[in-house]
Amino acid sequence: xxxxxxxxxxxxxxxxxxxxxxxxxxxxxxxxxxxxxxxxxxxxxxxxxxxxxxxxxxxxxxxxxxxxxxxxxxxxxxxxxxxxx
Numbered sequence: 001x002x003x004x005x006x007x008x009x010x011x012x013x014x015x016x017x018x019x020x021x022x023x024x025x026x027x028x029x030x031x032x033x034x035x036x037x038x039x040x041x042x043x044x045x046x047x048x049x050x051x052x053x054x055x056x057x058x059x060x061x062x063x064x065x066x067x068x069x070x071x072x073x074x075x076x077x078x079x080x081x082x083x084x085x
Contacts (some may be wrong), residue, residue: 009064016058023047023054 030036030043 009061009068013058013061013065016054016061020051020054020058023051 027047030040
């Protein structure tokens, strides 16, 4: 069950990273297209807000993933040594 939870967190993290990449692409499109010149400031604000929200959510996920991997490695090491506590 712990492994299932770990894979779900990693999947969510990957989706957030993908969303960030899409926001970067959207930002470049808005900045490079004269047809969006009037909307560009508002779109930049919206994109920046979304990036911030994803960053605030994504950073703890990355920490959680690292902690889960470390816990798994420690458990494997203990099992290899024959000590379980």
